[in-house]
Amino acid sequence: MKIAVCVKQIPDPATPYELDAESHLVVRPQDQVLDDTDRYGVEIGLQLAEASEGTVTLFSMSPSGSLQGIRQALAMGADKAVLIDDQALRGSAALTTARVLAAAIEREGFDLVIAGTESTDGYTGVVPQQIAEILDVPALSFARRVEAGDGKVTIERQTATGYDVVESPLPAVLAVTAGSVEPRYPTFKGIMQAKQKPIENLTAGDLGFGDDDVGIAGSGQSITAVAPIAGRQAGEIIEDDGEAHLRIVALLEEAKVI
Amino acid sequence: MAILVFSEETDGHASASALELTSKAAQLGEVTVFHVGEGSADALAELGAHGATSVHHMDPGDGLPAPAAAAAIADLVGGDAPAAVLFGMGNTDRDVAGRLSARLGRPVLAAAVDLSIDPVRVTSEILGGTQQIITEATAQAPALVIVRPKAFAANDTGGPAPSTTAVAAPDVGRSGSAVVVERHVEEQEGPDLEAANVVVSGGRGLGGPDNWHLVEELAAELKGAVGATRAVVDAGWVPYSLQVGQTGKTVKPTVYIATGISGAMQHMVGMKDSGTIIAINKDADAPIFGIADLGVVGDVQQIVPKLIEALKARS
Ligand SMILES: Cc1cc2nc3c(=O)[nH]c(=O)nc-3n(C[C@H](O)[C@H](O)[C@H](O)COP(=O)(O)OP(=O)(O)OC[C@H]3O[C@@H](n4cnc5c(N)ncnc54)[C@H](O)[C@@H]3O)c2cc1C
Numbered sequence: 142m143k144i145a146v147c148v149k150q151i152p153d154p155a156t157p158y159e160l161d162a163e164s165h166l167v168v169r170p171q172d173q174v175l176d177d178t179d180r181y182g183v184e185i186g187l188q189l190a191e192a193s194e195g196t197v198t199l200f201s202m203s204p205s206g207s208l209q210g211i212r213q214a215l216a217m218g219a220d221k222a223v224l225i226d227d228q229a230l231r232g233s234a235a236l237t238t239a240r241v242l243a244a245a246i247e248r249e250g251f252d253l254v255i256a257g258t259e260s261t262d263g264y265t266g267v268v269p270q271q272i273a274e275i276l277d278v279p280a281l282s283f284a285r286r287v288e289a290g291d292g293k294v295t296i297e298r299q300t301a302t303g304y305d306v307v308e309s310p311l312p313a314v315l316a317v318t319a320g321s322v323e324p325r326y327p328t329f330k331g332i333m334q335a336k337q338k339p340i341e342n343l344t345a346g347d348l349g350f351g352d353d354d355v356g357i358a359g360s361g362q363s364i365t366a367v368a369p370i371a372g373r374q375a376g377e378i379i380e381d382d383g384e385a386h387l388r389i390v391a392l393l394e395e396a397k398v399i
Numbered sequence: 400m401a402i403l404v405f406s407e408e409t410d411g412h413a414s415a416s417a418l419e420l421t422s423k424a425a426q427l428g429e430v431t432v433f434h435v436g437e438g439s440a441d442a443l444a445e446l447g448a449h450g451a452t453s454v455h456h457m458d459p460g461d462g463l464p465a466p467a468a469a470a471a472i473a474d475l476v477g478g479d480a481p482a483a484v485l486f487g488m489g490n491t492d493r494d495v496a497g498r499l500s501a502r503l504g505r506p507v508l509a510a511a512v513d514l515s516i517d518p519v520r521v522t523s524e525i526l527g528g529t530q531q532i533i534t535e536a537t538a539q540a541p542a543l544v545i546v547r548p549k550a551f552a553a554n555d556t557g558g559p560a561p562s563t564t565a566v567a568a569p570d571v572g573r574s575g576s577a578v579v580v581e582r583h584v585e586e587q588e589g590p591d592l593e594a595a596n597v598v599v600s601g602g603r604g605l606g607g608p609d610n611w612h613l614v615e616e617l618a619a620e621l622k623g624a625v626g627a628t629r630a631v632v633d634a635g636w637v638p639y640s641l642q643v644g645q646t647g648k649t650v651k652p653t654v655y656i657a658t659g660i661s662g663a664m665q666h667m668v669g670m671k672d673s674g675t676i677i678a679i680n681k682d683a684d685a686p687i688f689g690i691a692d693l694g695v696v697g698d699v700q701q702i703v704p705k706l707i708e709a710l711k712a713r714s
Pocket residue numbers: 178259260261601602603604605606627628629630631642643644645646647648658659660661662663664665666669679680681682685697698699700
């Protein structure tokens with residue numbers, strides 16, 4: 142099986158994010174990490190490839206920087222990576238990301254495209270569905286359990302009240318939730334091998350996109366204002382001295398819920 | 400100004416988000432709803448009562464609904480385009496919004512907490528709700544907007560049943576070849592998490608699924624609903640339907656009690672607008688204390704049983 146896994150390098154979520162004052166875009170440091178939620182997609186890709194003597198190719202549209210995040214995913218066992226890194230792509234909308242990734246994946250050929258349900262640093266959460274529409278294949282989204290074989294994929298899809306079992310022929314796009322599998326940690330050997338694995342670099346132009354199709358110009362939206370939100374203030378903080386539950390009861394009374 | 404709202408039917412009812420969005424849209428213009436599901440009389444009546452004048456109804460059968468729904472909506476908005484198409488954060492909502500975006504070549508303006516039209520401008524909260532951005536749709540109409548749950552109130556204004564047009568699911572070929580082979584509803588006891596007056600949520604600090612009964616008993620004592628963090632959902636202690644946060648449910652109860660929850664940004668966006676927030680955590684530096692009205696630094700396994708006893712003693 143030929144498996145494409147979409148991964149994203151993001152600024153370390155443990156450090157506070159900064160917005161560029163003029164462009165309102167998140168400032169991207171040299172060293173970025175693999176989005177933690179992508180480790181699940183990589184793991185599922187590796188398991189399916191192992192079971193089918195297939196290959197796993199990573200696709201990522203991001204400023205490459207030191208490539209630390211991509212190497213993390215290669216060290217887990219992916220075979221190679223295709224990176225689309227282009228100044229013209231700065232400020233792209235999710236739809237542009239989907240178009241660029243879909244074009245790169247189509248050029249390579251695929252049986253299954255795997256992505257995370259949403260990235261940690263974004264909040265649009267529709268890229269897998271957009272890729273599926275562009276590639277004209279089913280989207281198996283919100284998958285919490287995945288099985289594949291005999292040219293089809295079966296998933297458990299989270300719903301608001303439980304889950305559905307959904308079956309689809311290949312090719313397809315699969316979007317997995319965290320918790321769907323236990324991602325492996327890279328071994329020392331994996332980390333050493335990752336340094337030798339091929340990384341192909343493409344520009345938007347290589348995939349047939351003009352400068353006006355992508356980036357801020359092609360985003361179809363513009364940020365008109367950014368302002369900090371006056372957050373909720375912290376209230377009273379007490380140490381439990383064995384009687385703290387009584388303070389809670391008093392507050393529940395005050396709130397008139399008991 | 401015409402506005403189209405997406406609605407999905409569950410158990411004979413329109414989605415909560417569809418009723419909220421229909422109410423908001425009715426204040427801005429003329430509302431048409433694209434409704435996916437069986438199309439029960441109750442669901443249609445609810446949409447009318449909240450201000451929808453017409454409904455396009457599509458029954459997707461056993462197929463995953465999004466590919467056909469996106470194609471049908473694209474046809475519908477092709478001629479006289481509405482100013483905006485509004486979606487909630489439900490899984491089908493997001494599937495349809497993404498596909499429609501690719502079909503029409505329009506971006507999706509996501510995580511909206513406020514909205515105005517002419518031009519379409521959306522307010523969303525980013526970076527864990529610390530910053531607010533206003534984004535204007537500059538592409539041709541319709542703008543595609545995903546709105547966070549409870550951003551707008553659902554108002555039953557007693558409107559009449561809407562005029563309903565049946566839409567046949569268009570044949571979308573390969574995209575539409577995924578089918579639902581089984582449906583599982585995970586039964587929940589007690590009040591609905593999204594509507595409950597009191598929510599008691601538990602996190603990894605409970606220590607393990609064996610202690611989860613503490614959360615359940617406390618919730619039962621307060622006639623409240625049980626919620627959870629993604630960490631414990633992913634660990635398999637409780638089903639996803641209990642998850643509160645960015646990728647789960649958004650709750651605004653009168654009282655929210657967080658037990659053994661650190662207060663990650665992604666959790667807090669789903670509960671920070673609750674009336675009174677009470678947090679119990681053994682780590683005095685836990686971020687949840689930053690938004691709690693009452694923070695108790697201590698062990699949930701000590702405090703929660705005593706709290707349950709004290710409440711029992713009162714009743
Ligand atoms: C894209 C994305 C989306 C996400 N969406 C969501 C979402 O919708 N909802 C959500 O909740 N999370 C979400 N998360 C995950 C989130 O980032 C956190 O990982 C998660 O909320 C942490 O859950 P927790 O508080 O249970 O666990 P932890 O962060 O591990 O916190 C456990 C807490 O328990 C305390 N504790 C331990 N023992 C005790 C004790 N005996 N007594 C009292 N306190 C104790 C600890 O001090 C600690 O603060 C998302 C993450 C990503 C990347």
